[in-house]
Amino acid sequence: TYEKVCRYIARESESVVVSVEYRLAPEHKYPAAYEDCLNATLHFMKNIEHYGVDPARIIVSGDSAGGNLAAAVSQTLASRSDLPKLRAQILIYPGLQALDFNLPSYQQNRAVPLLLRERAAFFALQYLNGDASHVEEVLEGSHIPADVRLKYRKWVSAD
Secondary structure, X not given: OOXXXXXXHHHHXXXXXXXXXXXXXXXOOOOHHHHHHXXXXXXXXXXXXXXXXXXXXXXXXXXXXXXXXHHHXXXXXXXXXXXXXOOEEEEEOOOOOOOOOOXXXXXXXXXXXXXOHHHHHHHHHHHHHOOOOXXXXXXXXXXXXXXXXXXXXXXXXXX
């Protein structure tokens, strides 16, 4: 679905664009998509001279679930001293947390098409374990034990 977009970006920015066709949920559960993206990125970075790319100008990007994967790959690569550092990450409406679907952004955008709040929770469950039967619990917030919610409150809260 992104081939034309990637070709356009490559042409207009005079860049090399690598698009990863990662395995999709629910057929392929976590961490399949992450592993696909990480392995493709590692291969690219380890063979960068073959592609004629300046190692100081590597950017990782993605939208929606791809934004989640780009963020995860970026975090994994941050501690690697054997590879070039990423210049940037571009995240376009990334799915970055499934801890609280009642934060203000979810409430304000709950009925904005294309990714309704309920659909976001459904897709998060599909990605994690392929079982979306617990959507209501996730939307209520009862899927996270109280001690875990308190532990992560400083990172995931309306504040």
